[in-house]
Amino acid sequence: MRFPGLFNKKEQSIAELKMPPASKGFYRTAFKRLRKNRAAMASLAVITILVIAAVFAPVFAPYDPLYQDLDNILSPSSPQHLLGTDDLGRDILSRIIYGARVSLTVGLVAETIAIFLGVIIGTVAGYYGGKIDAFISRVMEIFASFPQILFAMGIMFALGPGIINVFMAIGFVGWTGVARIIRGQIMQLKEMEYVQAAKVAGCSNFRIIFKHMIPNCLSTIIVIAAMNIPSDIMVEASLSFIGLGVQFPNPSWGSMVNIASRYIRIAPTFSIYPGLAIIITVLAFNTLGDGMRDALDPRMKSGKR
Amino acid sequence: MGSPLLEVKNLKTYFRTEDGLVKAVDGVSFSLEKGEILGIVGESGSGKSITALTIMGLVQIPPGEIHGGEILFKGRNILALRKSEMRKLRGNEIGMVFQEPMTALNPVYTIGNQIAEAVMLHSDVDRKTAMKRAVEMLERVQIPMAKDVFKRYPHELSGGMRQRAMIAMALCCNPELLICDEPTTALDVTVQAQILKLIDSLRKETGMSVIMITHDLAVVSEIAERVIVMYAGKVLEEGPSSVIFDHPLHPYTEALMKSKPVLGQKKERLYSIRGMVPSPYNRPPGCLFEPRCDCSMKECSQAEPADVIIGNRRVKCIKYCDSKDGNRP
Amino acid sequence: MMIKYIISRIMQSIIVLIGVTLVTFILVNVVPGDAVSLMLAKRTDQATMDRIRHELGFDRPYTEQYLRFLGNAVRGDFGNSYFEKTPVTEMILRGLKYTVRIALWALLLALALGLGAGIVSAYFHNSLLDRVIMFFSTLGISAPVFWLALLFQIFFGLKLKVLPISGVDKPGSFILPVLTLGITNAASIARISRTSLLEIISQDYIRTAKAKGAGELRVVFKHVLKNAAIPIVTFAGLVVRGLLGGSMLVETVFSIPGFGSLMVSSILTRDIPLMQGCVVYGATIFVLINLLVDLAYSALDPRVRLVKET
Numbered sequence: 001m002r003f004p005g006l007f008n009k010k011e012q013s014i015a016e017l018k019m020p021p022a023s024k025g026f027y028r029t030a031f032k033r034l035r036k037n038r039a040a041m042a043s044l045a046v047i048t049i050l051v052i053a054a055v056f057a058p059v060f061a062p063y064d065p066l067y068q069d070l071d072n073i074l075s076p077s078s079p080q081h082l083l084g085t086d087d088l089g090r091d092i093l094s095r096i097i098y099g100a101r102v103s104l105t106v107g108l109v110a111e112t113i114a115i116f117l118g119v120i121i122g123t124v125a126g127y128y129g130g131k132i133d134a135f136i137s138r139v140m141e142i143f144a145s146f147p148q149i150l151f152a153m154g155i156m157f158a159l160g161p162g163i164i165n166v167f168m169a170i171g172f173v174g175w176t177g178v179a180r181i182i183r184g185q186i187m188q189l190k191e192m193e194y195v196q197a198a199k200v201a202g203c204s205n206f207r208i209i210f211k212h213m214i215p216n217c218l219s220t221i222i223v224i225a226a227m228n229i230p231s232d233i234m235v236e237a238s239l240s241f242i243g244l245g246v247q248f249p250n251p252s253w254g255s256m257v258n259i260a261s262r263y264i265r266i267a268p269t270f271s272i273y274p275g276l277a278i279i280i281t282v283l284a285f286n287t288l289g290d291g292m293r294d295a296l297d298p299r300m301k302s303g304k305r
Numbered sequence: 306m307g308s309p310l311l312e313v314k315n316l317k318t319y320f321r322t323e324d325g326l327v328k329a330v331d332g333v334s335f336s337l338e339k340g341e342i343l344g345i346v347g348e349s350g351s352g353k354s355i356t357a358l359t360i361m362g363l364v365q366i367p368p369g370e371i372h373g374g375e376i377l378f379k380g381r382n383i384l385a386l387r388k389s390e391m392r393k394l395r396g397n398e399i400g401m402v403f404q405e406p407m408t409a410l411n412p413v414y415t416i417g418n419q420i421a422e423a424v425m426l427h428s429d430v431d432r433k434t435a436m437k438r439a440v441e442m443l444e445r446v447q448i449p450m451a452k453d454v455f456k457r458y459p460h461e462l463s464g465g466m467r468q469r470a471m472i473a474m475a476l477c478c479n480p481e482l483l484i485c486d487e488p489t490t491a492l493d494v495t496v497q498a499q500i501l502k503l504i505d506s507l508r509k510e511t512g513m514s515v516i517m518i519t520h521d522l523a524v525v526s527e528i529a530e531r532v533i534v535m536y537a538g539k540v541l542e543e544g545p546s547s548v549i550f551d552h553p554l555h556p557y558t559e560a561l562m563k564s565k566p567v568l569g570q571k572k573e574r575l576y577s578i579r580g581m582v583p584s585p586y587n588r589p590p591g592c593l594f595e596p597r598c599d600c601s602m603k604e605c606s607q608a609e610p611a612d613v614i615i616g617n618r619r620v621k622c623i624k625y626c627d628s629k630d631g632n633r634p
Numbered sequence: 635m636m637i638k639y640i641i642s643r644i645m646q647s648i649i650v651l652i653g654v655t656l657v658t659f660i661l662v663n664v665v666p667g668d669a670v671s672l673m674l675a676k677r678t679d680q681a682t683m684d685r686i687r688h689e690l691g692f693d694r695p696y697t698e699q700y701l702r703f704l705g706n707a708v709r710g711d712f713g714n715s716y717f718e719k720t721p722v723t724e725m726i727l728r729g730l731k732y733t734v735r736i737a738l739w740a741l742l743l744a745l746a747l748g749l750g751a752g753i754v755s756a757y758f759h760n761s762l763l764d765r766v767i768m769f770f771s772t773l774g775i776s777a778p779v780f781w782l783a784l785l786f787q788i789f790f791g792l793k794l795k796v797l798p799i800s801g802v803d804k805p806g807s808f809i810l811p812v813l814t815l816g817i818t819n820a821a822s823i824a825r826i827s828r829t830s831l832l833e834i835i836s837q838d839y840i841r842t843a844k845a846k847g848a849g850e851l852r853v854v855f856k857h858v859l860k861n862a863a864i865p866i867v868t869f870a871g872l873v874v875r876g877l878l879g880g881s882m883l884v885e886t887v888f889s890i891p892g893f894g895s896l897m898v899s900s901i902l903t904r905d906i907p908l909m910q911g912c913v914v915y916g917a918t919i920f921v922l923i924n925l926l927v928d929l930a931y932s933a934l935d936p937r938v939r940l941v942k943e944t
């Protein structure tokens with residue numbers, strides 16, 4: 001239960017403004033709050049297991065993901081193949097374990113690209129304002145006019161399929177959302193007294209931005225990343241499902257569902273397992289993201305999807 | 306003196322939070338006569354606003370809980386009232402003005418709409434009459450061009466105008482008690498004086514009683530007849546405003562007076578009370594002000610001092626407990 | 635004041651649309667190698683490729699190509715689909731008939747379900763019911779649309795055999811696509827409406843309304859909902875964008891010849907004229923919806939400035 005927001009509102013907000021959020025104590029209390037959140041901690045455990053499974057995939061996977069057991073094609077689950085086999089006789093469990101590598105790296109790499117571009121562009125727009133800001137804002141609006149997946153498809157069309165291109169496509173699509181939020185925050189920070197003071201003291205713009213402003217956006221950046229990773233994983237799965245993502249024969253959960261969709265009459269369970277892998281992963285990241293948002297910035301709105 | 310309009314007896318409002326129990330209001334007692342203005346002074350977090358919200362029945366339960374005490378309004382204990390009965394009281398017999406007129410007014414409705422709503426909630430009139438009444442009220446709080454302001458949205462008005470509109474809203478049903486929670490804090494100094502003057506003249510006109518909550522001593526000394534000083538959920542001192550600030554009894558009141566800049570008096574350095582308000586989760590066992598008090602004694606930290614009545618004043622400090630039995634009221 | 639705002643918003647939309655055509659054009663033209671050889675996947679000889687390149691105007695300078703593309707786009711002319719040999723606009727309009735129908739019903743379902751769940755969740759917030767609703771909402775936003783579509787096919791189509799699983803001509807063939815899109819979007823609407831309702835409930839003016847003596851229902855219906863509508867309307871714009879993106883996946887699964895599957899197949903077959911048409915039409919629809927959302931927003935919120943600042 002949260003303390004009622006019914007009194008002391010003004011004092012609270014002032015106290016928050018005065019407190020430089022980059023202080024260590026801020027993150028310590030945020031972490032304490034996160035640790036109390038049982039759903040978030042359970043999600044963290046799930047993600048840890050996923051990461052371990054992905055890193056040590058050869059250890060955990062019973063088969064090579066490309067090995068074809070031609071005697072067992074589209075077989076249901078059996079002691080030999082716990083989750084059955086696909087249309088080429090490959091072990092589904094092994095392919096799901098290897099598939100975690102794709103999903104997790106997409107989440108990590110694509111979001112890093114998006115954050116990197118978004119923070120830089122958003123900061124420039126927010127800090128310099130004026131014509132630069134107007135231009136960047138228009139560009140962001142143009143990017144925001146496409147459904148995310150369509151735009152990623154367009155980039156995949158231009159670059160051709162492949163995992164590196166998936167990273168690029170999702171990263172390039174994701175930066176606008178980051179930039180918009182960072183721009184807003186930088187514009188607020190710019191009016192803060194300590195930034196004004198740094199300016200009066202003759203700090204260079206570069207120093208003000210990197211020393212005084214970006215560290216103060218850090219908690220926002222963490223929250224954005226935590227909230228965006230699951231949707232990045234989803235976009236990759238969708239691209240691979242359509243056939244524009246990770247290419248045959250590499251295992252990706254999305255493309256596995258795609259193949260399975262052709263066999264729902266003969267092997268309905270085939271489509272269920274890779275989908276379950278996606279939903280569990282995305283759910284874990286979403287729940288952890290919610291927890292981190294609540295812990296770091298209870299007032300930030302969830303504006304996702 | 307007849308029976309008082311409002312009598313608060315040993316009121317306790319607590320909040321259950323993740324980190325423990327917060328005793329926001331802890332045994333507050335005071336009374337208010339008809340037509341009187343009572344000032345409640347204290348730092349932020351002293352529990353003065355929660356006292357007001359408890360009287361209004363606006364403390365959210367949970368996490369809040371009324372732990373004990375009575376609030377007698379015209380002899381009735383309003384803590385025991387049912388929700389619907391309390392609702393009839395709110396805005397009708399007791400009006401309230403809040404601190405921040407910008408956020409306290411609904412941004413998506415016009416001023417007139419919001420005042421007319423208050424009128425219609427408590428009287429059986431049609432929309433037209435209610436709107437006429439709203440314009441009247443706006444005129445009464447000295448808003449120029451009331452008919453025009455009626456149609457405006459809160460963000461289109463200045464802070465002072467918004468606060469006048471708030472007052473008009475609180476008074477449109479002729480309440481017998483008006484609670485003002487820091488009504489001037491968010492306003493410019495010149496506007497502050499106007500608003501205070503307005504409240505005072507409206508009180509004289511209607512004969513209502515006023516509770517004026519503020520942390521600004523100047524406001525209280527200007528308008529209130531009697532003052533209570535709150536600290537960490539308790540009343541430390543009570544007395545007529547004419548004497549309480551010139552001759553404070555409690556060391557806390559004294560310290561408050563010393564830390565206030567006085568116009569025309571050149572002081573070397575402004576006094577500041579050392580230390581901080583004790584954490585609401587971890588209150589000292591004895592006098593709550595003891596850790597910051599300049600004249601604390603050994604006994605102060607042992608037990609909470611009792612209230613001592615001295616003439617028409619009341620103080621909670623061991624200095625005035627002349628004998629071991631004290632002077633319990 | 636209002637008119638000035640509307641005009642400036644329309645001007646902005648036009649600039650955005652011009653930007654969209656530019657981005658589309660660049661995307662097609664930065665294709666490594668070149669668009670035509672990619673499109674034909676090197677299935678023909680050089681002479682044919684040159685001929686096609688000339689036919690599509692890819693041998694002209696970029697600026698000329700772009701201006702021509704823009705000029706034609708304004709008139710709604712994107713040429714013929716390379717593989718179907720039918721005008722792109724005609725194909726798109728045919729596809730939109732299905733897509734709009736599905737999307738509208740899905741939007742309706744999503745709003746009804748999502749707002750209902752969000753309001754209930756906020757009202758009983760921190761209760762068990764709230765937690766259950768929020769768990770299912772988070773589950774809903776975590777479920778891949780295409781996978782949910784498959785599950786519905788397996789369950790309703792193959793197990794229960796009550797609904798058709800593909801095509802558009804059998805009775806009830808729209809039910810599963812609408813359900814899939816509606817449910818996933820309802821989940822995100824439920825989350826956002828709960829958050830915004832809770833935020834508004836804690837505002838000072840809600841306390842003022844209570845101090846006036848307004849009852850609970852009156853506080854909710856007069857003071858909370860109108861304020862909550864502002865963020866929810868903004869979010870509805872995003873939902874429509876999500877529906878457009880989701881329709882590509884859902885139409886693929888259910889083999890519906892709508893706008894979404896047209897877009898997918900144009901990219902998969904590298905049908906450049908069709909793809910350009912799809913993108914520009916899609917973006918136009920989206921920009922129009924954004925415009926509508928902003929106008930609705932300014933009607934709801936008297937505070938909207940003449941020119942948006944943020």
